Amino acid sequence: MSIPGPILPTAGSPLAVQKPHARRRDPSVARWLAARLPLIVSAVVLLFFALAAIAPFLLAPVDPLAINPAQAFSAPGAGHLLGTDESGRDIYSRIIHGARPSLLIGAAATAVGLGLALVLGTIAGFGGRWLDFGVGRVLEVLFALPGLLLALVFIALAGPGVSTTVIAVGLTTAPGYARMIRAQIIALRTSPMVEAATVLGRSRTRILTIHILPNALAPLAVLATLGLGQAILWAASLSFLGLGAPPPAPEWGTMLSSGRTYLSLAWWMTFFPGLAIVLVAAAATVLSRSLKSADGR
């Protein structure tokens, strides 16, 4: 007599399915992590630069403006992690301290752009046919001078400087956002929710402030993260062209601009500030993409 052992799964039994399933769970965890790896890396990058912007002295050992001519053009190494510039200033410390102005200019420009877009988009989407037509024409004019061209024309009129840069970059990003917000508001305006509110006799202001605007703001968060990276890029371009923050300031675009003169002598002066811009812009894009897919679900 044999003692009945554990029931062994045979090919036909339902238990047979169990085992490969259990084995499949492990790779799926790995896959789950792998799918989120870009997001995790991006979050780490953004948190690092956010910390640098809030408390640069925690991350940077040296004064970003401290001149030390004896150590000018030191290559990246033990003493200076990312090398020094033409006056012996530490590039790493300058990048860390540059995070605040660079991110602030980007954030302010995004706020200007989104704010302007929210006003224009709401007027166009909720103000009726003629206002929609009028705003549409304004947007078309703004679209016809894309990117740096609009910013440069604005700077030609208002003169260079940090505040002009913020407004100029905000202005260039506004029309795209305004078009998206308008579409969002029109979609909401014809939604059953708003129809119900209209039937209940709610006023237009109430419908706009209680039903439409709060729902239009969620996609705006996605736009803001995507826009932040782009705004930093544009603002840095203007600084690079000598139209933004003036030279001694540790701002990424300005650093790149002064490093350009010494390109063949000290590549690190140009390479690392640019890398910081690329990291932030790419991380913001990844973050906004995953926000978007989370929003879509």
Added chain:
Amino acid sequence: MSTPAAASARPPGFSGSPVRWLLGKIGGGMFVLWAVATAIFFGIRMIPGDPAEAIMGGPGSQASAQALAAARAQYGLDQPLYRQYFGQLWHLATGDLGTSYSLKTPVAQVLGELIPPTLTLAVLALLVAWAMALLLAVLSTRSGALGSALGSGLEIVSAAVPHFWLASVLIMVFSTMLGWLPPVSTNTPAGLVLPVITLALPLAGFLGQVMRDTLMEAQRSAFALSARARGESEVGVLLRHSLRHAALPAIALSGWAIGSLLSGAVVVESIFARPGLGRALLTAVTSRDIPMVTGVALISAAAYVVIMALSELAERLADPRIGAS
């Protein structure tokens, strides 16, 4: 700069007769040009500062009062505002873009010399960007989840690369270290390589993101399945069915792409010391040469309007669903 997704969200209204469509486009284009000219005209007069000073070489030139008055009279700046405005509109309408404050030559003549180099640069960059984006999209959709993730990462990073940094890195590697290509752009083919790559790579990143999404969607669609069921090979499905689908958003983005190339040209032309519209605009902005700024702005706005109309037309040809109803 707007994102490509934002730029492609164009309002509907693409039906009706071709003649009406064309008239609408021409009217809209005229309006845009008028608005750009008007905004710059009044914008420059709202801010402090004397245009006559810019004519005499900037505030540092210490021009005498008589010289300033003579400059004002020569450029018509002493006339009443409405006369200046309508006079300028009339000149612009007849193709007279005025005289450059800093170069003292007709703006139209200067621009005429600068358009060909910029156009060469932009068209080459657009072609290279299209080819790179398409190649990346096809390769990454055909090589599974890992390839797709890799392609997506590559696209996001290249879209995040600023022109001025990419140009510096390319000069560093290919001119300073390897000595293969000149750091200053001449009109020889070798001199065009680095500027074209600098402009094309970030654009390819943007285009690739959009193309890959549509391409994957098309590969999974019912028409691709039915083509496979008819015995069409994978390559055949890709070439004959899916690619046409993936081209649509890229065509729709051409207007935006041209804009991004033109603004990229400002940076690229100044780094590579290449004559062109972008560099001329930058010089005009720093010396407050308003006729030049107006001229470049009008030219690029006109280019944008024309490209937008052409891309709508191309979309209509590539996608029979548009305008069929």
